[in-house]
Amino acid sequence: MPTSPASLILSLPDEEATLRLAKQLADCVCGKTEASGTPGGRIHLKGELGAGKTTLVRGLLRAAGVTGRIKSPTYTLLESYNISNLYFHHFDFYRFSDAHEWRDAGFAELFDEHAIVLIEWPEQAGTRLPLPDLDIQLxxxxxxRTARLVASSEKGQRWLTSLTPQRV
Ligand SMILES: Nc1ncnc2c1ncn2[C@@H]1O[C@H](COP(=O)(O)OP(=O)(O)OP(=O)(O)O)[C@@H](O)[C@H]1O
Ligand SMILES: [Mg+2]
Incomplete structure (x- = not known):
């Protein structure tokens, strides 16, 4: 019985490759793959400016069915979407500095186990954030680009299993 992978390194030679990964991740967080379990989960996206974090999140939201404009939450910190019964929260903490803002905006309440939470620059939020299911370093x-995916939960490990090329 093979064990689930805890990490995976993928080569993303062009934007299309990033968008293919985004589609696979959308299927995972929406519970569409056999291994992914119930919908919901948290993904942290790390990497330098321009590494492709927003590109990956946009691709995921599109693949999940978001049809309108998908704005980068660089200035607003948060953009949320609702697709049928699923709630998506896209954070960008690059400009986050005010601890009161976290509390006053009620961000903690958005970390519901059924929600899909996608966070750029999680490092900037200090220790406020719960562990993600998956950490992606671009x-x-x-x-x-390259992507290093590290699972921090059983759910994240199941997602990695569905991303790992099947060997026969
Ligand atoms: N795999 C890839 N190969 C080459 N270019 C890519 C790849 N993925 C994304 N890009 C390009 O790199 C740029 C990434 O911009 P993006 O806004 O997604 O970065 P970001 O990591 O969100 O930056 P920021 O930290 O400023 O929010 C875009 O121009 C996109 O077309
Ligand atoms: Mg970005």
């Missing part, structure tokens, strides 16, 4: 690699 890095420049020539003209493309």
């Amino acid at each position: 890095a420049y690699a020539g003209t493309g």
Whole structure:
């Protein structure tokens, strides 16, 4: 019986490759793959400016069925979407500095187990955030990118299993 992978490194040579990964992750968080379990979960996205965090989140939201404009929450900190019975919260904490803002905006209440929470620059939120199911580190690699995916929960591990190319 093979054990579930705790991490995975993927090469993303162009934007299309990032969008393919986004589609696979959308299926995971929406509970559409056999291994993914119930819908919901948290993904942290790390990496330098321009590494592709927003590109990945936009691709995921599109693949999940968001049809309108998908704005980067760089200035608003949060953009939320509702697709049938699923709630998506896209955070960007790059400009986060005010602890009161966290409390006053009621962010903690959005971390419901059924919600899908996607966070750019989680490092900037200090220790407020719960552990994600999956941590994705994007890095420049020539003209493309690499993605290092690390699972921090059983759910995240199941997602990685569905992303791992099947060997026969
Ligand atoms: N795999 C890839 N290979 C090459 N280019 C890519 C790839 N994925 C995304 N890009 C491009 O890189 C840029 C990434 O911009 P994006 O806004 O997604 O970065 P970001 O990590 O969210 O930056 P920020 O920290 O400023 O929010 C876009 O121009 C996108 O087209
Ligand atoms: Mg961004």
